[in-house]
Amino acid sequence: MSGEKGTERVLCTTSEEYAREREKEYMLWETCHSGDLNVLLEKTNLLLQKGDEHAREELMQLYLNEEIVKPYIGIDNRIIELRTIMEIYSLEVNAGEEYTILGRKNIAKEWTLEKIRSYIRELKFLLWRMEFADEAETEAGEKLIGFIKENSVSPVYLIQTIRTTAMETFDVMVNIVEIMIDSSMYRHAYWILRAMQEEKPQEESIQIMVQELGKYVTE
Structure with a gap:
C-alpha cells in the first residue's frame, strides 16, 4: 500500500510540475507574442473587409507562411481557422474556381x-x-x-x-x-x-x- 501511495505522490508531483511548466511557457509566450497576435488579427480583419484581389493575396502570404503562424498554433484557434481558410482559398484559385471561400457570389456581404x-x-x-x-x-x-x-x-x-x-x-x-x-x-x-x-x-x-x-x- 505504501508503495502505491508513493507512486500516486510521484504522479501528482509530476502532473503539478508539468502544469507549472505549461503555465510558465504560456506566460512567456504571452509576454513575447500577444501584442504581435493582436496586430496580426487586426490586420487580418482589415484585409478581409477590403476583400479585393491584393488583400486576398496578402492574406495568403500571411497565413501560408510557416514562420508567421507557427508561434500561435496551439495557442489561438483563430489562427488555425484562418490558415485553413487560406489553404482552401489557395486550392480554389489553383483549380480556377469562379467563386471562392473569400470571393462569393453575394459580394455585397462584407x-x-x-x-x-x-x-x-x-x-x-x-x-x-x-x-x-x-x-x-x-x-x-x-x-x-x-x-x-x-x-x-x-x-x-x-x-x-x-x-x-x-x-x-x-x-x-x-x-x-x-x-x-x-x-x-x-x-x-x-x-x-x-x-x-x-x-x-x-x-x-x-x-x-x-x-x-x-x-x-x-x-
Whole structure:
C-alpha cells in the first residue's frame, strides 16, 4: 500500500510540475507574442473587409507562411481557422474556381474575422448533421444543398471541409453525391466522386459514375 501511495505522490508531483511548466511557457509566450497576435488579427480583419484581389493575396502570404503562424498554433484557434481558410482559398484559385471561400457570389456581404469564422462553422455543423443528427436525412440534405447554393460553395471548399470534419469521410461523400445528383448539382457530384476515387481507385461503380457525369461537366 505504501508503495502505491508513493507512486500516486510521484504522479501528482509530476502532473503539478508539468502544469507549472505549461503555465510558465504560456506566460512567456504571452509576454513575447500577444501584442504581435493582436496586430496580426487586426490586420487580418482589415484585409478581409477590403476583400479585393491584393488583400486576398496578402492574406495568403500571411497565413501560408510557416514562420508567421507557427508561434500561435496551439495557442489561438483563430489562427488555425484562418490558415485553413487560406489553404482552401489557395486550392480554389489553383483549380480556377469562379467563386471562392473569400470571393462569393453575394459580394455585397462584407467579410470580417468573426463573420468568416461563423460561416465556416455553419458548413461544418451542416455536415455533422448529415452524419450524426437524428433528423430525417432528407431534411439535413436539403439544408446542406440550400447553404451550398446560397453561398456558392465550391466543390473544392466542400470536399476539404468533408475531409477535415467527417468521422467517416467516404460514407458522408456517398450520401452527399446522391443528394447532389437528385438536386442536379452534377459538377459538385462529379468532383466528390473524383475525391472518392482517390480513396477507392479500384471501385468500378465509382469509375462508371465519374465517366457518366464527366459528360456533363467542364473541368
